[in-house]
Amino acid sequence: MSVQQGTAHRPWVDRLLTINGWLIFGFLYLPIFILVIYSFSDSKIVGIWGGFTWKWYGRMFGNPEMMGALSNSIKVAIISTVIATILGTTAALALDRYRKWLGKGAFDVIMYMPVIIPEVTMGAMLLIWFTQVLPINLSIWTIILGHIAFSASFVAIIVRARLANLDDSLEEAARDLYANRWTTFRRVTLPLIMPGVMGGALLALTLSLDDVIITEFVQGPGASLLPVYVFGLIKRQVTPEINAVSTLMLGISMVLVFVSLGFQARSRSSEGNKEE
Amino acid sequence: MTMLDDHPSEEASPELEKKAERAESWRGFFTALPTYVFLIIFFVLPLIIITVISFTERSRTGKPVLGEWTLEWWIKLGDPLVRTVGFRSVWLAFLNTAFSLLLGYPFAYWIATRKSAIMRNFLLVLVLIPFWSNFLVRTYAWRTLLDSNGLITSIGEWTGLWGKMLFTEPAVFLGLLYGYLPFMVLPLYAAIEHLDWNLVEAARDLYAGAWKAFRKVTLPLSMPGIIAGSILVFIPSLGAYVTPDLLGGAKTTLLGNYIVTQFKSGRNWPFGATLSVTILALMMIATIIYFRKGGKTL
Known part of the structure; x- marks a missing residue:
C-alpha cells in the first residue's frame, strides 16, 4: 500500500483547515492586490479611487532619478550575482567533494555565518570596515561587495544540498575513462549541479534586488539603488507613483519566481532520471 | 570483493x-x-x-577614535531608554515567531495534507510568490491599508473596533507578521510533507485519539520544520528595520532603527557598533537555546 498523504480527518476538522487556509491566502494576497489596483487610480491620494489611468507609470518612466536607481539596481544585482555564484559554487565543491583540507572546519563555520547574522549588523560592520579601515570611498562597488558577502553563502548552501544528493559514481566513471579533472568537472559535475547553481543564482539575484539595509549603510553619495530610493520616497510622501514602481518591482519578483520554479521542475525531473 | x-x-x-x-x-x-x-x-x-x-571613544563627529579605549558604550546598554528598545524588539520578535507558528502550522498542515499532488504544488506556488516578492513593496502595501484612507482603517471605523493604526505598535506587529509568515510556512510544509504517515496511522490503530496522535506523533516529527521556521522568522524580526521605520512611529523604535540612527543623525558609531554586536549575540543565544530544546533534529 502506498503511503497516503495525511490520515483521514473528521470532516469538520478538514473544513476548518480549509477555511483557515484560504483566509491566510487572503491575508497574504489582498494587500498586494490593493496596492496594484491603486497604481492605476487617477487620484493623488492612495486609497481614493479616481478612475483608471496609466499616468503614474508614465511619471515613473519619466523620472530620471528613479530610472537611474533602477539601472544601478540591475547593474549591482547582475555583477554581485555572477561573482557570488562563482564563489558560492566553488565553496560548495570544496566542502562537499574534498574530504580534508587545511582550515576546512573553520571555513564551514565562516561560510554559514552571513546567513544567520542580522542584516543591520552586517551593514554596520561593512560601513566601519570600508570607511575606517580600508582606504575606499563608498560607491556602487562597495554595495556590490556587500551584496556578494551575504549572498555567496546562500548560493553555497543550495549548491551543497544539490551535491549531497548526487552520488559521485558518474564522476568516477568519467575519470576512469581518462577524462582529466577539468573535463570531468565541465562535462559531468557542472551539468549535474546546474539546477542548484541556477537556483542559488536566482536567490542571490532576489536578495540583491530586495536589499535595503546593507545598501543604505554602504552606498556612496548619488549612487542609490531602487529599493533604497523608493524607501526614501515613501518616508517623504506616499503617492500613486510609488504604487506604480512597486508594481514594477513585484513584476520582476514574479518573473524570478517562475524562472526558479522552472529550474526546480527540471532539477526534479533530472533527479528522477537518476533513480530509474 | x-x-x-x-x-x-x-x-x-x-x-x-x-x-x-x-x-x-x-x-x-x-x-x-x-x-x-x-x-x-x-x-x-x-x-x-x-x-x-565598540570599546573606543568617539570623536566630535561621532566616528570612533582608535587607541582611546572606554567601556562607556557597554555600560550605556543599561540605560532605561536602551533597555526599553531592546525589550520591545525581543518581545515583538518573540510574539511574531509565536503567532507565525500558530497561524503557519495549521496552514502548512492543510497544504501538505491535500490528497492530490497537483493541488499541493499549486498551493505551494501560492506561498512561494509572496515569499519571493520584494519585502519593501509588501511592507509598503500595509502602509496605505493602515493609513487614514486605507481599507483596514475604514473597516475599523465602520465597526467601531479600531481607528487609524499606522505608526503604532500593532501596525509594526502586523507588518512583521505579514512580512515573515511565508518564512515560517515553507520549512513547516517541507517537514510535514516528508512525514512518515504510517507512524500516525499506527498510533491511530493503537486507539490513540486524533488529537493525541497529532500531539504525540505528528507534532514531534515536524519539529525540524518548527525549529527552522522559528529561526528564519526570529532573526530578521529581531533586526527589523524597514517595517518599524515605515509602519511605526517614534514610540515604536526597534533595535534595527536604533542602530541605523547611531550611524546617521545619532552620530555615535562606537555605540552603534556595541548595539550591533549585542543584537548578534542575542540572536546567537536564541538560536543555541532553540537548537538545544529541539535536540539535534536539524
Missing part, C-alpha cells in the same frame, strides 16, 4: 597513496581559497573590527 574490483590506486604503495591524498587535500584548499579570502576580508575582519570599535 575481489582484487579486480578494487580501484587501481589501492594497489599503489602506501607512500604514493599518501602523496595522492595530500595532492587531493591541496586541491580542495585551492578550490575554496578565493571564497575563503573574500570572506576573511569582507566578513571575518569587519566582524572583529566592529567588536573592537
Whole structure:
C-alpha cells in the first residue's frame, strides 16, 4: 500500500483547515492586490479611487532619478550575482567533494555565518570596515561587495544540498575513462549541479534586488539603488507613483519566481532520471 | 570483493597513496581559497573590527577614535531608554515567531495534507510568490491599508473596533507578521510533507485519539520544520528595520532603527557598533537555546 498523504480527518476538522487556509491566502494576497489596483487610480491620494489611468507609470518612466536607481539596481544585482555564484559554487565543491583540507572546519563555520547574522549588523560592520579601515570611498562597488558577502553563502548552501544528493559514481566513471579533472568537472559535475547553481543564482539575484539595509549603510553619495530610493520616497510622501514602481518591482519578483520554479521542475525531473 | 574490483590506486604503495591524498587535500584548499579570502576580508575582519570599535571613544563627529579605549558604550546598554528598545524588539520578535507558528502550522498542515499532488504544488506556488516578492513593496502595501484612507482603517471605523493604526505598535506587529509568515510556512510544509504517515496511522490503530496522535506523533516529527521556521522568522524580526521605520512611529523604535540612527543623525558609531554586536549575540543565544530544546533534529 502506498503511503497516503495525511490520515483521514473528521470532516469538520478538514473544513476548518480549509477555511483557515484560504483566509491566510487572503491575508497574504489582498494587500498586494490593493496596492496594484491603486497604481492605476487617477487620484493623488492612495486609497481614493479616481478612475483608471496609466499616468503614474508614465511619471515613473519619466523620472530620471528613479530610472537611474533602477539601472544601478540591475547593474549591482547582475555583477554581485555572477561573482557570488562563482564563489558560492566553488565553496560548495570544496566542502562537499574534498574530504580534508587545511582550515576546512573553520571555513564551514565562516561560510554559514552571513546567513544567520542580522542584516543591520552586517551593514554596520561593512560601513566601519570600508570607511575606517580600508582606504575606499563608498560607491556602487562597495554595495556590490556587500551584496556578494551575504549572498555567496546562500548560493553555497543550495549548491551543497544539490551535491549531497548526487552520488559521485558518474564522476568516477568519467575519470576512469581518462577524462582529466577539468573535463570531468565541465562535462559531468557542472551539468549535474546546474539546477542548484541556477537556483542559488536566482536567490542571490532576489536578495540583491530586495536589499535595503546593507545598501543604505554602504552606498556612496548619488549612487542609490531602487529599493533604497523608493524607501526614501515613501518616508517623504506616499503617492500613486510609488504604487506604480512597486508594481514594477513585484513584476520582476514574479518573473524570478517562475524562472526558479522552472529550474526546480527540471532539477526534479533530472533527479528522477537518476533513480530509474 | 575481489582484487579486480578494487580501484587501481589501492594497489599503489602506501607512500604514493599518501602523496595522492595530500595532492587531493591541496586541491580542495585551492578550490575554496578565493571564497575563503573574500570572506576573511569582507566578513571575518569587519566582524572583529566592529567588536573592537565598540570599546573606543568617539570623536566630535561621532566616528570612533582608535587607541582611546572606554567601556562607556557597554555600560550605556543599561540605560532605561536602551533597555526599553531592546525589550520591545525581543518581545515583538518573540510574539511574531509565536503567532507565525500558530497561524503557519495549521496552514502548512492543510497544504501538505491535500490528497492530490497537483493541488499541493499549486498551493505551494501560492506561498512561494509572496515569499519571493520584494519585502519593501509588501511592507509598503500595509502602509496605505493602515493609513487614514486605507481599507483596514475604514473597516475599523465602520465597526467601531479600531481607528487609524499606522505608526503604532500593532501596525509594526502586523507588518512583521505579514512580512515573515511565508518564512515560517515553507520549512513547516517541507517537514510535514516528508512525514512518515504510517507512524500516525499506527498510533491511530493503537486507539490513540486524533488529537493525541497529532500531539504525540505528528507534532514531534515536524519539529525540524518548527525549529527552522522559528529561526528564519526570529532573526530578521529581531533586526527589523524597514517595517518599524515605515509602519511605526517614534514610540515604536526597534533595535534595527536604533542602530541605523547611531550611524546617521545619532552620530555615535562606537555605540552603534556595541548595539550591533549585542543584537548578534542575542540572536546567537536564541538560536543555541532553540537548537538545544529541539535536540539535534536539524
